[in-house]
Amino acid sequence: MQKINDVRDRLIVALDVPTVWDAYRLVSTLGDGVTFYKIGYRLAFAGGLDLARQLVAEGKKVFLDLKLHDIGNTVREGVESLTKLGVTFLTVHAYPQTMRGAVEGRGDSALKLLAVTALTSYDDGDLRDAGYGLAVRDLVRLRAEQARSAGIDGIVCSAAETGIVREVIGPDMVIVTPGIRPSGSAAGDQKRTLTPAEAIRIGADHLVVGRPIIRAADPRAAAGAVMDEIVAAS
Ligand SMILES: O=c1ccn([C@@H]2O[C@H](COP(=O)(O)O)[C@@H](O)[C@H]2O)c(=O)[nH]1
Numbered sequence: 137m138q139k140i141n142d143v144r145d146r147l148i149v150a151l152d153v154p155t156v157w158d159a160y161r162l163v164s165t166l167g168d169g170v171t172f173y174k175i176g177y178r179l180a181f182a183g184g185l186d187l188a189r190q191l192v193a194e195g196k197k198v199f200l201d202l203k204l205h206d207i208g209n210t211v212r213e214g215v216e217s218l219t220k221l222g223v224t225f226l227t228v229h230a231y232p233q234t235m236r237g238a239v240e241g242r243g244d245s246a247l248k249l250l251a252v253t254a255l256t257s258y259d260d261g262d263l264r265d266a267g268y269g270l271a272v273r274d275l276v277r278l279r280a281e282q283a284r285s286a287g288i289d290g291i292v293c294s295a296a297e298t299g300i301v302r303e304v305i306g307p308d309m310v311i312v313t314p315g316i317r318p319s320g321s322a323a324g325d326q327k328r329t330l331t332p333a334e335a336i337r338i339g340a341d342h343l344v345v346g347r348p349i350i351r352a353a354d355p356r357a358a359a360g361a362v363m364d365e366i367v368a369a370s
Contacts (some may be wrong), residue, residue: 199250311340
């Protein structure tokens with residue numbers, strides 16, 4: 137996969153806001169310093185797909201975080217539709233059938249598929265509660281192996297697992313890490329967190345940051361501080 141040309145693309149700001157209007161206001165506040173945005177459930181279910189198209193038309197990169205998971209045929213058809221949006225990344229859950237369906241749906245389009253291994257709000261106890269017999273690191277490793285075999289383009293995991301994931305997937309697939317917390321910021325529901333500098337030093341390609349930027353009193357300054365950390369650690 138093409139390597140990152142612009143260091144600004146390493147930061148992906150999660151547009152976890154209720155309306156397209158709020159999203160636009162945030163994008164305009166953040167300005168040219170932020171080039172990559174993530175659209176998740178909240179916004180996707182409130183006009184976010186049109187916004188994705190619009191942001192792409194304005195030269196921004198978009199990560200559509202829909203975490204698709206269904207029977208293979210349905211995933212294939214859904215992904216096929218989403219290839220038309222021009223977004224850069226789309227997430228699916230890292231289940232083998234789901235990933236194979238997604239890869240078929242992506243075809244030879246420019247869309248890059250990311251497999252979500254174990255949500256960063258989960259620890260070993262949460263996985264046990266959900267019926268899994270594996271610790272987080274073991275599940276992440278297994279799913280990274282399966283993603284690679286399925287032909288997926290990248291992995292979503294905590295930055296703390298970057299080392300084991302890179303070992304499994306090799307140099308070409310991307311590693312995208314949510315659960316990033318600048319020192320002093322609240323973890324909220326995230327359980328597997330690293331700071332921006334730690335994540336970059338350990339080898340993460342892209343860092344996803346939501347609340348520490350979008351809920352900051354000055355989001356532009358907060359994004360600038362994360363970017364400074366990224367640049368210094370790169
Ligand atoms: O394992 C995952 C997968 C996706 N996310 C998403 O990333 C952002 C993180 O937001 P913060 O406010 O910085 O916690 C959010 O949109 C999640 O849906 C994740 O956190 N973990």
